[in-house]
Amino acid sequence: MKIKFSRPKSLIDVETHYCAGCGHGILNILTAKVVDELGIRDKTIGVAPVGCAVLAYKYWNFDVCEAAHGRALAVATGIKRCHPDKVIFTYQGDGDLASIGMAETVHAANRGEKITCVFVNNACYGMTGGQMAPTTIVGQKTTTTPLGRSPESGEGWPIKMAELLSGLKGVSYSVRTAVFNPQKVMQTYQYIKKAFINQIEGKGFSLVEVLSPCPAAWRKTPLDSMKWIEDEMVKYFPLGVIKRE
Amino acid sequence: MSKGKNNIKLSVFELRIKKDWCKGCQLCLVSCPQKYLELSSNLNKKGVNFIQGKEKNNCIGCGFCFFMCPEGCIEIYQK
Numbered sequence: 210m211k212i213k214f215s216r217p218k219s220l221i222d223v224e225t226h227y228c229a230g231c232g233h234g235i236l237n238i239l240t241a242k243v244v245d246e247l248g249i250r251d252k253t254i255g256v257a258p259v260g261c262a263v264l265a266y267k268y269w270n271f272d273v274c275e276a277a278h279g280r281a282l283a284v285a286t287g288i289k290r291c292h293p294d295k296v297i298f299t300y301q302g303d304g305d306l307a308s309i310g311m312a313e314t315v316h317a318a319n320r321g322e323k324i325t326c327v328f329v330n331n332a333c334y335g336m337t338g339g340q341m342a343p344t345t346i347v348g349q350k351t352t353t354t355p356l357g358r359s360p361e362s363g364e365g366w367p368i369k370m371a372e373l374l375s376g377l378k379g380v381s382y383s384v385r386t387a388v389f390n391p392q393k394v395m396q397t398y399q400y401i402k403k404a405f406i407n408q409i410e411g412k413g414f415s416l417v418e419v420l421s422p423c424p425a426a427w428r429k430t431p432l433d434s435m436k437w438i439e440d441e442m443v444k445y446f447p448l449g450v451i452k453r454e
Numbered sequence: 455m456s457k458g459k460n461n462i463k464l465s466v467f468e469l470r471i472k473k474d475w476c477k478g479c480q481l482c483l484v485s486c487p488q489k490y491l492e493l494s495s496n497l498n499k500k501g502v503n504f505i506q507g508k509e510k511n512n513c514i515g516c517g518f519c520f521f522m523c524p525e526g527c528i529e530i531y532q533k
Contacts, residue, residue, distance in 0.1 A: 213467065214520040214530040225525060229502075230479035234524025391485045391518035398521075424479075431479035 217241040219250050219270045226264055230431020232388050232421025233262050236329060239394070240300065241269060243402045247409070253296045254288055256281045258310075260302035261336045262329065279310025282317035285324045296408055298325040303344040304334045307370050311343075314374070321379025321413035325404045328370060328416060331423035332442060339426025343368045346445045351426075367445060371418040375452035381413035383452040387420035387443065389435040400450075412454065420446055466533045467515035469507050475527035478502035482519035482528060488512045491519060 216222065219241035227234045244253050250271050257265040259278035266273035276284040281299040289297045306314050306328050317324065333351050334340040340353040344367050348357040358364050375383040382404055386397045397419055404415035420442050422434035429437060469490075476498060482505055483491045490513050491505055498504040505528075507513070519528050 210468065210531040210533055212529065213515050213532045214517045214528075216526045216529065220526065224475050227524060229477035229524075230481055231524050234526065235522065238524075238526045391516075391521050394521040431481055432484060435481065 217245040219244040219253075221268055221270045223268065225268060227261065228423075228425040230422060230424045230434060231261070232331065232419070232423070233265075233329060235388050235394060236300075236327065236397075236419060236421065237262070237265060237268050239398045239401055240298070240327060242398065243405055244271060246402065247405055249296050249405070249409070252294065253298070254292070256285045256288070256297065256299040258299070258301040258305035260305050260334075262300055262302060263336075265300055279305050279308070280313055281305065281310065282322070282324065282326065283313040286317055286320070286322050289322060289324055293323075296325075296405065297323075298327060298405070298408075300327045301329065302335070303328070303330045303332070303342045303370075304336075307343045307368055314370075315377070318374045318380050318414045318416070319377045321381075323408050323411060323413060325401075325408045325415045326417070327401060327404075328418045329421045330370070330418055330446070331421045331426070332367075333423055333426045335423040335426045339423070339428075344370070346442060349441075369446060371416060371446075371451045374414075374416050377414075379413050380416065380452060381454040382407050382415035383418075384416070384450045385418040385420070385446060385448050387438055387448055389420070389422070389438045393448075418446075420448075465511040465513045465515075467513040468511070468531045468533065469513060469519070470529045470531060471505060471507075472525075472527040473504040473506070474499045475525045476500075476502065476504035477525060478504060479524065480505070481522040481524070485518040485522045487516060487518065488514055 255273040
């Protein structure tokens with residue numbers, strides 16, 4: 210029998226620790242699939258974040274380095290400068306990239322480091338129980354904003370990372386996508402692939418922001434979470450290519 | 455698709471599901487354009503109703519379930 214769709218070789222054959230319906234599972238597979246397709250498994254080094262994807266190194270079958278909270282892009286900068294011929298990517302959540310690691314993110318992007326960054330935006334701090342993150346949308350209820358996030362009461366507006374970084378000269382590719390249906394998942398796969406190709410071609414910093422569900426922290430079923438992304442999140446975080454050079 | 459006995463269309467695709475990995479999120483179920491997948495009435499090792507193919511195989515091998523499954527527990531084979 211011929212295999213039509215199978216688990217990528219860059220993915221270790223183990224079960225994940227993610228909750229049911231978590232977008233991290235889909236994105237771990239997509240990243241591994243891109244590495245397989247480009248045939249760069251022996252020269253890829255991933256940098257895992259702190260957050261729900263902290264154990265990503267248990268699932269990927271290539272070299273993965275674990276960075277301190279928020280410092281994935283700083284660690285990736287060091288690895289890339291020591292090994293310019295390797296393909297380096299970071300895989301970070303919104304608590305890691307947009308909150309504690311904002312300085313590292315902005316400066317790595319501004320320096321135009323030739324790194325690919327996969328940014329998983331689930332609009333909350335998933336691992337610690339669903340507190341408000343910088344990307345929590347206005348009106349969204351979390352454990353620290355039980356009445357919904359309100360800019361009037363001093364909680365601020367959600368940060369649009371893809372737009373923010375696209376203003377920097379060092380960024381060559383900035384895109385926002387989502388995983389709420391199979392078409393979007395396949396499109397996300399193409400965007401991640403393009404971001405890897407950019408790095409191989411020696412262009413600057415590439416960011417792929419992915420709107421991903423967190424059913425456990427949102428207190429929704431996996432299906433309702435996907436619908437919520439499509440109906441609510443996409444209104445504030447428009448999808449598409451924001452910058453391409 | 456090939457035609458079998460009594461002119462019933464048979465699919466050339468076969469789904470292999472690691473049922474003990476399934477967490478029952480149903481993302482594959484709703485994305486299947488053929489409505490081929492269903493929740494089993496039995497429980498797996500995790501204690502959730504796992505996903506399975508219906509008795510009549512009408513899979514067209516589009517791979518939507520493969521792309522949507524966060525666990526990567528669905529693989530599609532072609533005869």
